Amino acid sequence: MSSCYGKNIKISIFGQSHSAAIGVVIDGLPAGHAVDMEKLEAFMLRRAPGTNEFSTSRHESDKVEVLSGLKNGLLCGAPFAAIIRNTDVRSDDYAEIVDTPRPGHADFTAQIKFGGYQDASGGGHFSGRMTAPLCIAGGIIMQLLAKENIMIGAHIAEIAGIKDSNFDPVTISSADLAALYKCSFAANDTSAGDAMKKAIADALSVGDSVGGIIECAAIGLPAGVGDHMFDGMENRIALAVFAIPAVKGIEFGSGFSGSKLCGSENNDAFTFSSSTVKTVTNNHGGILGGITSGMPLLFRVAIKPTPSIAQKQHTISFSQECDTILKIKGRHDPCIVPRAVPCVESAAAIAIYDALLDFKKYR
Amino acid sequence: MSSCYGKNIKISIFGQSHSAAIGVVIDGLPAGHAVDMEKLEAFMLRRAPGTNEFSTSRHESDKVEVLSGLKNGLLCGAPFAAIIRNTDVRSDDYAEIVDTPRPGHADFTAQIKFGGYQDASGGGHFSGRMTAPLCIAGGIIMQLLAKENIMIGAHIAEIAGIKDSNFDPVTISSADLAALYKCSFAANDTSAGDAMKKAIADALSVGDSVGGIIECAAIGLPAGVGDHMFDGMENRIALAVFAIPAVKGIEFGSGFSGSKLCGSENNDAFTFSSSTVKTVTNNHGGILGGITSGMPLLFRVAIKPTPSIAQKQHTISFSQECDTILKIKGRHDPCIVPRAVPCVESAAAIAIYDALLDFKKYR
C-alpha cells in the first residue's frame, strides 16, 4: 500500500510537488489494448490547473511522457510507466512551511513523521499535484473499462452548500456522463454551476476557500463484482478515494441520509425488467454485501475547503516553540472540487477495475 | 483481503451464520502479552444479541474457544486462532431466501456471484454474525492498544434521526469512553437514548426497522501514525469499517458538514499547549495527510436500517422468473446500531494497530 494500490493491478505513484518528475507505474494491465494518448491528455486536462478562472496560476503542463509498457501504442504486458516533469517550480514560496506548518495541511504531521526530512516544498508528496499520476492511471483504466461498456463519471454535487441536481440513481445513462466530460465545470444543472462559481469567486475575494461534494457513478458493471468483508466494493473504492488529498468522507447509495430512513423506505425492491433482475429504487448504490447488483454504482465524496487561504492564520513555530501568525503566499485554488472530479473518477476506475479482474478469474 | 485484513497483523475471518463454527485467525501479534479472556468476554457481550429488549431472540452464546496462539495465557507469537460454535441454528427459516432474495440483503448478489452455491442460511458469510469474530480480534487488540495508552470508544450518535450529543472533538477523555463501555445502550445523553429506544420500539411495532450513525473516537494516539496516499488513516479505517454489514458511509472529523464550511472555518489552528503542539479545534478529526496529528481521531459511520423487516416486500422469484411478494419470517433486530458499536470500535482498533506497527518500524 502506501503509495501503492491494488491486488491484480499494482499502481505505484511517486513524486513530490517540486521533485524532478512525478509519475506512476501500473503493473498488471492486460496486453494488446491500445492506449489512446489523446484521450488521456483530454482526461488529464480536466484535472489540470488553469482551465478555469479560479484554479491556481501555477503553470503545469502535465505533459505525459510514457517510459515503458507500450509497444507500437499497445499495452505489451510489461508494467506501464509514465512521468510528468515538474517544470514551473518555485521552492521559495514554501520556505516558511517547515517551521510554521499551514493549518489543514500535512505540513505538521509530515514533520513529525519524517523528522523534518520531508520535502516540504509545495506540500511534497502530499501535494494535490500527486493526483496527476493518479489520473494517468485512472484515465488509462477508464479506456479499458470502456471496452467492457463500463463507464465512470462524476459531477460537482455541491459547493459551499449550493447543490447541483443529483444523478437519477436508477436511470443515469452514458449520455449523462458523456455530457459532463465535456463541461469545463462539471455540474448537471448550469444555473447551480453558476451559483457555485459565484460562491468560489466570493470566497476568493475575501482570501478564503470553499469545499464541496462530488457524486460519482459507474454504470454498465455486471452484477457479482466485489468480494466479501474487506474486499467489498465499498472497501475497495473508499481505500482508493481517500488517497485524494482533502477527501474526508464517502457514502454509498443513500448513505448518511439513508441512515435516517426506515427499512421499508430504504430497502430496494427487486423486480424483473426485460428478463433481468433490477431494483425499483437504488438506495443501495448498486452494492449489496459488498457485491455489485448490476444497478448503477453510486457514491458521494466530501471534499474539505482548500486549506491554503490568503487570510492570516494561527499556527506555531517549531524553531521558536511558540504560537505565531502565518500568511500563506502564492495563489491557490479557492476550491479544488472542480479539479477533483476526474481524480474521484480515477480512484473509482482503479478500484473497480481491480475488482473486475478478481471477478473474471472465477468465470 | 477478502475476509483478510492487515499488513503487519493478518486477520482472517471465517464462518457462515449456520456453519459448524465461526472464527478468526490473527497472525502477527507480539509475544508476551496476556490476553484477558474475561475482559474479552465482556467486550463480546456488548455485541451479543439478547442484551437489550430489541435485539434478536436467537440465542447465541458467543462463547470464545481459543485454539492456538497462547501459552500460559500469554500471546506466544504463533497465530492466535479462536472460534465460536454455532449452536442455535434453525436453517428452515431461510429456505425461501435462495429463491426469493430479501431486499437490502446480499442474497441476490451472492446468488449471482456464487452461482447459487452460496450458503444462504442466515445470510451465510454475509451475516451480521460474522462481526463476532471481528470483535474477538478487536477486543484483543484493544487490550494491546491499552498498554500503549490508546483507547477506542464509540457511541450511538443518531438513530432514526434522533441525535445524541457528540463527543467533544478536543477534550474527549478516557473517562468518557469508559463510561460508554458500561452502558447497555451507548448514548452520551440518556434522554436522547430513551428517545432512540422509543423510536426503535415504534418501528418494531409496525414491522419496520431504523438505522443510525455511530461516532467513534481513538484517543492517546501519538502524532505521526499513518502513511501517504493509500495507506492513510482514513483509507485504513474505511477499509476495515466497510467490512461491517450495513455500513454505507464514513466521514472523518467535520466530514460532510465540513465540506459546507469555508477554509477559514474548517482549518484548525495549531497552538502550543504544555509544550505539545495541539490544534485549537479538531475539524480534521485527528488526521492530516493521512497521518495522525495527536489530536483525538474521530469518525462517524452511517448504518442503514436493518433490511430484515416483518412487512411484506416486493422481490423476485428466481425459479419462476417473475416478481413476487416476500414476508420474512423469524425475529430480527429492528435496529442493529446498538450492537454495531463494538464492531466499529473493533474495526478501528484493527486498522489503528496495524498502522501503529508500521509506525514503530521506523522508530
Next chain:
Amino acid sequence: MSSCYGKNIKISIFGQSHSAAIGVVIDGLPAGHAVDMEKLEAFMLRRAPGTNEFSTSRHESDKVEVLSGLKNGLLCGAPFAAIIRNTDVRSDDYAEIVDTPRPGHADFTAQIKFGGYQDASGGGHFSGRMTAPLCIAGGIIMQLLAKENIMIGAHIAEIAGIKDSNFDPVTISSADLAALYKCSFAANDTSAGDAMKKAIADALSVGDSVGGIIECAAIGLPAGVGDHMFDGMENRIALAVFAIPAVKGIEFGSGFSGSKLCGSENNDAFTFSSSTVKTVTNNHGGILGGITSGMPLLFRVAIKPTPSIAQKQHTISFSQECDTILKIKGRHDPCIVPRAVPCVESAAAIAIYDALLDFKKYR
C-alpha cells in the same frame, strides 16, 4: 504473509504442536466444487506418522474437522476452515527445550525472536506438525486442479545419498504419479526404495538421522501461467515450499547441474508435436521467464536430516549461560523425507493454483 500465503487464494495456517488444535483457513476458493473428504483423508494419511516403520510413534489421528466453507459438501464461496485437534500431547518431553535449544531446530531463534514467550512444546508453531494444515489446503486444491486436468506428484529422489530413478522430464505421465500416490514409500524404483529404508534403519540404530531430496512434477499445466519477475512460477513455488520445515534448497529443471552445462547443452529446442509447441528436452523444468511452457513443471527440494537425534549434542543453557550437553528424549522420525512428499505436493499445488487464478483473469 507470515503463516499466510497467496494472492487470489489466501491460506492462513495456525496452531502449535501442543495447542488445542491446528488448522487452516482458505479464502478465495471457487464455489460449487465438491470436496471429497475421503480423498482428502487418504491424502492426509500419506503425511501422517505411524504409516511406516520409521515414523514417530506419536499417535496423531489427523482427523480433519471442517468448520466452515461447505454447504451440502460443496464449496460455498465463504472461507473454508478446518481444524485437527491435538490429542496426544505430552508436554513434559519438551520441558528442557526452552533452556537448552536443540541444534538444528528453531528453539534458539524462536527464543530470541519471541523473548522466551514462544510455545516451545513440540516445537510450537515451528513443528513439522504444522504441515498437516498445509496438506489440508494442498489436498483440497489438488482436487480442484484435477478438474482442470492438472496433476501434481512427487517421489523420494534421494535419501542418504541413495538415488531413486528420476522422472522422465518429457514423458512423465499421470499414471506415473498415480502409482506413486499408492506407495507407502514413494520411490519410482523399489530396490532404491529398499536401500533407502535400510539407510534410515541404520541411522536409527545409531541414534542418528538422514535427509534427502524430493522431486516434484506438475503435469497438465497450460502454457502461459506465471508472471514476470517476482511472480514467476519459481518465485511462487519457492515461497511456498520453504514454508516446510527442513527444506534448505530448491532447483527447477536442470537446476544446479544445469549450471555446469554449456548453453548448447542446456537450451531446450522447440518443436511442433501434434500441432502443439513442445521442447525436445526439458532442462528448463517447464518454466521460461517465470512462465509455464506447457512442458512438465519439475523441481527438486533438499531436505535436511531430522535435527532431532538420540545422540548427545553440544548446546548451551540460557539460564546458566554456559555450554552444555543435550540428549533429546522421545522418539522422532529418523528421516522425514517420506512424510514430506505430500507436503511438497501441497506447497506446489497451492502456488500453482494461485498462479492459475491470475492466469484466468486475463482470459
Next chain:
Amino acid sequence: MSSCYGKNIKISIFGQSHSAAIGVVIDGLPAGHAVDMEKLEAFMLRRAPGTNEFSTSRHESDKVEVLSGLKNGLLCGAPFAAIIRNTDVRSDDYAEIVDTPRPGHADFTAQIKFGGYQDASGGGHFSGRMTAPLCIAGGIIMQLLAKENIMIGAHIAEIAGIKDSNFDPVTISSADLAALYKCSFAANDTSAGDAMKKAIADALSVGDSVGGIIECAAIGLPAGVGDHMFDGMENRIALAVFAIPAVKGIEFGSGFSGSKLCGSENNDAFTFSSSTVKTVTNNHGGILGGITSGMPLLFRVAIKPTPSIAQKQHTISFSQECDTILKIKGRHDPCIVPRAVPCVESAAAIAIYDALLDFKKYR
C-alpha cells in the same frame, strides 16, 4: 507482486530492454538517510556490461537519473524513483524473435502469455537489463544496511564446473566481502578466476556459453529476523532471487549437499562465544526456522548458461507452424554469472531489509 516486491518497502520495477527508459520506485524507505550517488554508480558498474572482455558490446551507460524521493540528497520519505534511459537500442536485431522463439528464453512463453503483444525487442521486460533497476534498489538498500553494520557480498563460486574457494561459513568477514567488491571478476581465488575466464573464452570461441553458481553472504544480521512459515528468510530471499533471469536454483547453508549428511553431521552445535550464542559450524546458513541465528547468512544460486548462443539452434516458426533453424545475431555475454553477482546481492539486500523492518516493529 509481479514486478513488485516487499511488504514494508515496496519495490516496483518497470521497463523493457528497448523502451524509453527502465526504472524503479521504492516506497517505504526511512527519511533522513543520505544516498551516496557515487557509491551507487560504483555499485551499478559491477553489473554494467563492457567492464570485462566477455560482456556484451552493447553500450549501456546505466546513468541513474533520480526523479523523486530525495531532498537535498537525503531520503525524504516520499517514494524514491529513478530511471535509466535506454539509448543504444537496435531493435532490428530482434525482428525474428516474435516468429522464431529463442530456446532457453522467455520468447515463447511471453508470446503465449501476452498473445503476441509483448515487446520482444531485446527480451522486453524479461531482459537481463531489468536487473539494472533491481541494482538501483539493491545498491541504495545496501547503503542503509551498512548503517546497521549489515554487509552483503557475493562471489563467483563456480563457472563451467570450475570452483572458487567458498566463503568460510563461520568466520567470513567484512574485509572478505569488501575485497570482492573491488574485483573486476569476483572470485576469492585468483587462479580459479583465471581458469573460469578461460572457460568463458573457450565457450565464446565456439559460439557457446557457460553457467555457474554464485555464493552470497550477509553478515552482521542480528538474531531473530525473519518470520514463521511463508515469511521465513529462505522464502523471502528465494522470492527475490528468482526474479533474476537465469536463476534456476537456490540453497541455504549446506543445502543440497547437507541433504546427504546425517543429522549428527549437519546439526550445528550451539556454544557461548564472548557471551554471545554462536554455532560451532554453520550448515544452517544462518537461518533456523526461517529466523536468523546471528551467524553469517549464506546461500548459493544456480545460474544457467546464457541461452543466447551463436550456434544454430532448433526452434519453431509460429507463422509457418513448422520446425526451423535459428541463428541468433548480435553479440551476447557468453556467461552472465560475473554480472549477476551484484544482482544477487541486491535481491538479498532487498529481502533482508524488508525482513529487518518487520523485526523492528516489535522491538
